[in-house]
Amino acid sequence: xxxxxxxxxxxxxxxxxxxxxxSVRLVQSQEATKPSMHARHQRPQLATGAAIAPDGRLWVVxxxxxxxxxxxxTPLGGxxxxxxxxxxxxxxxLIAADGESRxxxxxxxxxxxxxxxxxxxxxxxxxxxxxxxxxxxxxNFGTPFTVHQDQQPITHRFDSVAFDAQGVLHTLWVDKRDQxxxxxxxxxxxxxIYRNESKDGxxxxxxxxxxxxxxxxxxxxxxxxxxxxxxQAIWRxxxxxxxxxxxxxxxxxxxxxxxxxTYDDWQINACPHHGPGLAPNVGGAQPGYHTVWFGIRKVxxxxxxxxxxxxxxxxGEPLPESVRALPDPRAEHADVLAHGQHVAVIWRSSEGVITxxxxxLSEDGGLSFKQHILGQAxxxxxxxxxxxxxxxxxxxxxxxxxxxxxxxxx
Amino acid sequence: xxxxxxxxxxxxxAWSALTSCLASPGMAATSAEPHKHGSATAVAAPAxxxxxxxxxxxxxxxxxILRTGPRPAAYLFTTSYCSSxxxxxxxxxxxxxxxxxxxxxxAVMMDxxxxxxxxxxxxxxxLTLIYAFDGFEPAIRQSVDPSWPNVTPYVVxxxxxxxxxxxxxxxxKAALRQWLR
Numbered sequence: 034x035x036x037x038x039x040x041x042x043x044x045x046x047x048x049x050x051x052x053x054x055x056s057v058r059l060v061q062s063q064e065a066t067k068p069s070m071h072a073r074h075q076r077p078q079l080a081t082g083a084a085i086a087p088d089g090r091l092w093v094v095x096x097x098x099x100x101x102x103x104x105x106x107t108p109l110g111g112x113x114x115x116x117x118x119x120x121x122x123x124x125x126x127l128i129a130a131d132g133e134s135r136x137x138x139x140x141x142x143x144x145x146x147x148x149x150x151x152x153x154x155x156x157x158x159x160x161x162x163x164x165x166x167x168x169x170x171x172x173n174f175g176t177p178f179t180v181h182q183d184q185q186p187i188t189h190r191f192d193s194v195a196f197d198a199q200g201v202l203h204t205l206w207v208d209k210r211d212q213x214x215x216x217x218x219x220x221x222x223x224x225x226i227y228r229n230e231s232k233d234g235x236x237x238x239x240x241x242x243x244x245x246x247x248x249x250x251x252x253x254x255x256x257x258x259x260x261x262x263x264x265q266a267i268w269r270x271x272x273x274x275x276x277x278x279x280x281x282x283x284x285x286x287x288x289x290x291x292x293x294x295t296y297d298d299w300q301i302n303a304c305p306h307h308g309p310g311l312a313p314n315v316g317g318a319q320p321g322y323h324t325v326w327f328g329i330r331k332v333x334x335x336x337x338x339x340x341x342x343x344x345x346x347x348x349g350e351p352l353p354e355s356v357r358a359l360p361d362p363r364a365e366h367a368d369v370l371a372h373g374q375h376v377a378v379i380w381r382s383s384e385g386v387i388t389x390x391x392x393x394l395s396e397d398g399g400l401s402f403k404q405h406i407l408g409q410a411x412x413x414x415x416x417x418x419x420x421x422x423x424x425x426x427x428x429x430x431x432x433x434x435x436x437x438x439x440x441x442x443x
Numbered sequence: 444x445x446x447x448x449x450x451x452x453x454x455x456x457a458w459s460a461l462t463s464c465l466a467s468p469g470m471a472a473t474s475a476e477p478h479k480h481g482s483a484t485a486v487a488a489p490a491x492x493x494x495x496x497x498x499x500x501x502x503x504x505x506x507x508i509l510r511t512g513p514r515p516a517a518y519l520f521t522t523s524y525c526s527s528x529x530x531x532x533x534x535x536x537x538x539x540x541x542x543x544x545x546x547x548x549x550a551v552m553m554d555x556x557x558x559x560x561x562x563x564x565x566x567x568x569x570l571t572l573i574y575a576f577d578g579f580e581p582a583i584r585q586s587v588d589p590s591w592p593n594v595t596p597y598v599v600x601x602x603x604x605x606x607x608x609x610x611x612x613x614x615x616k617a618a619l620r621q622w623l624r
Contacts, residue, residue, distance in 0.1 A: 076554055076576075076580060131524075131554060132524075132554075133524075134524065157523065157526075157562060157563050157566060158524070158526040188526070190524075250526045250527065251524045251525065251526060301594075301611060301612045302527055302530070302531075302612045302613055303525075303527050303531075303594050303595060303596055303611050303612035303613075304522075304524070304525045304526065304527045304528070304594070304595055304596070305592075305593075305594045306522065306524060306525070306593075306594075306595070307593065307594070327592070329592065329594075329611075338590070338592035338594075365593060383581035383582070383585070384585075385582050385585065386579050386582045388581065412579055413579060413580075
């Protein structure tokens with residue numbers, strides 16, 4: 034009789050420790066965190082958001098087996114002790130929780146805490162960005178409301194939320210309000226990035242404003258603060274008719290003041306559903322950003338698909354000599370964070386039914402990296418996320434029966 | 444021959460019924476050879492819940508399709524969030540309209556099944572069959588093409604000789620010509 038997966042998991046974890054790899058903390062699942070599976074064949078809705086609260090606790094937000102939105106938290110730095118799952122009142126909202134479209138949680142000053150998600154509407158590819166707000170650090174949340182002023186039943190999806198250093202809440206999303214009417218000879222490539230901001234922790238919001246025309250339609254938006262604490266954004270963008278690379282902008286910049294951050298020159302009218310990651314690079318010789326993204330570029334005349342890493346200058350333009358592919362042709366859905374010279378890139382890599390969570394760690398500001406294995410899973414799993422509080426970074430990876438939390442150790 | 448979605452779905456239902464009868468227990472439904480059983484109009488379609496028209500697609504399905512599936516055919520692998528997929532399917536649909544023989548146009552839903560899959564498939568004019576992934580998505584994807592970088596629309600065109608062309612995004616005119624020659 035073979036081992037059960039649970040038994041195998043612990044043996045595997047012990048093996049990693051024995052091999053001297055990164056420390057692994059495996060979190061036993063709780064009933065409330067079992068994923069939502071509505072239909073016989075439907076994939077479980079594992080997409081989960083995570084953030085570290087001002088008090089240092091790790092919070093996760095996702096859907097349980099009944100498709101209810103829940104939050105849980107645990108202290109870090111010792112044994113993980115998950116709180117009971119808190120089921121949140123979301124009324125009759127459907128909630129997107131698959132892949133790049135996931136609930137998110139963000140902490141600001143004054144106990145302000147917000148959770149955002151995309152609520153799919155009846156018509157395919159349409160949705161509203163919804164939000165729940167707390168003013169007591171997540172102990173109690175209000176009922177959900179729509180973040181944007183535009184109420185057309187069109188695409189408002191792939192929300193990203195973050196507070197800037199001044200405590201202003203920024204919400205960005207992919208929006209199709211600028212599409213010409215159906216049947217119109219006018220063409221509009223992709224979608225647009227819209228945003229708004231709230232200076233009172235999500236109680237009131239300013240107008241919807243456009244950040245850029247011609248974004249890709251279905252990829253996440255990466256956010257990071259610059260050294261002044263202002264938010265910067267990166268997203269997959271349609272340059273020209275069909276070149277899908279990445280654009281960078283300060284979120285409070287006028288519309289379409291963008292920099293091009295990648296030059297894969299991927300000619301495609303398709304939906305990678307594979308958005309970029311962004312982290313500040315404040316410790317290097319040339320301050321700017323670290324980024325990771327997926328793309329296909331011609332190498333010696335052949336298409337080469339890869340998740341790549343590069344450093345960007347302060348304007349979001351790439352430093353060409355820094356561009357390199359992750360050392361894994363099966364890498365998917367990478368994330369990046371940095372603190373000083375420490376840079377962490379994580380991704381998942383699937384081979385058959387086995388998925389491996391890998392990390393690429395740098396102690397010299399991204400000049401060189403070493404690869405590590407953080408964990409492994411069989412069957413469905415979420416994209417891994419990195420979350421950070423100062424120099425502490427953890428990788429959060431939700432599986433069907435558990436959520437793994439890995440402290441990143443350089 | 445012009446197929447409406449309604450007629451095509453009826454044909455798919457009939458294919459489903461036939462494969463259920465012919466396949467041994469545990470055998471992938473895709474091991475049936477629809478062209479051996481006549482055209483759509485030759486088989487009475489049973490009244491059935493529409494969800495039965497969605498065929499499961501697991502790691503064994505693609506090899507079976509390549510071995511014994513219909514030819515020519517095009518398979519568009521898609522997801523519920525792929526807003527660029529209907530346009531790619533429309534390119535395929537336009538290409539087969541002028542064909543004198545039946546060409547299968549198949550949508551393979553990678554992330555949803557049942558009512559959600561049907562809702563999204565409604566965007567695909569000319570659709571003749573719907574599959575839905577049944578299992579671990581990366582494993583199924585790798586059974587189709589280990590180098591497929593999880594981008595949709597992913598289109599596989601199978602020509603009359605069984606040769607395949609794999610395209611991410613909309614197929615080019617040259618690729619369509621080669622497929623249907």
